[in-house]
Amino acid sequence: MPKLSIKFNEEDTSRIIEMAWEDRTTFDDILATFGINESQVMKLMQKNLKRSSYHLWRKRVKEKSLKHKKLRSKAITRDHCPTQYKLGR
Numbered sequence: 001m002p003k004l005s006i007k008f009n010e011e012d013t014s015r016i017i018e019m020a021w022e023d024r025t026t027f028d029d030i031l032a033t034f035g036i037n038e039s040q041v042m043k044l045m046q047k048n049l050k051r052s053s054y055h056l057w058r059k060r061v062k063e064k065s066l067k068h069k070k071l072r073s074k075a076i077t078r079d080h081c082p083t084q085y086k087l088g089r
Contacts, residue, residue, distance in 0.1 A: 006036060013048060020045055021057065023064055 008016065016034055019025040020041050027038040036044065046054050 006034075006040070008034070008044075013044065016041065016044055017048060020061075 012034065016030060016036070019030050019033070027041060030041055031037055042058070045057055049057065
């Protein structure tokens with residue numbers, strides 16, 4: 001896994017973690033918003049979550065095809081939860 005060389009403030013780190021947990025937010029969306037790819041998101045999650053939480057997240061991501069746009073059903077037209085931007089971003 002590549003080293004995460006980008007430093008994020010607490011608010012951005014929290015937002016990336018939130019987006020990573022959301023089923024409808026893809027890794028492509030995180031890349032477009034924060035400039036980090038899937039392996040860098042994994043590194044950030046591993047660094048900032050408890051070990052058990054990280055493993056639960058990885059299991060969830062592996063089971064969900066929603067995290068990758070190419071694997072999504074064409075019936076899914078939105079890419080985020082309606083409350084995703086509740087922080088006024």
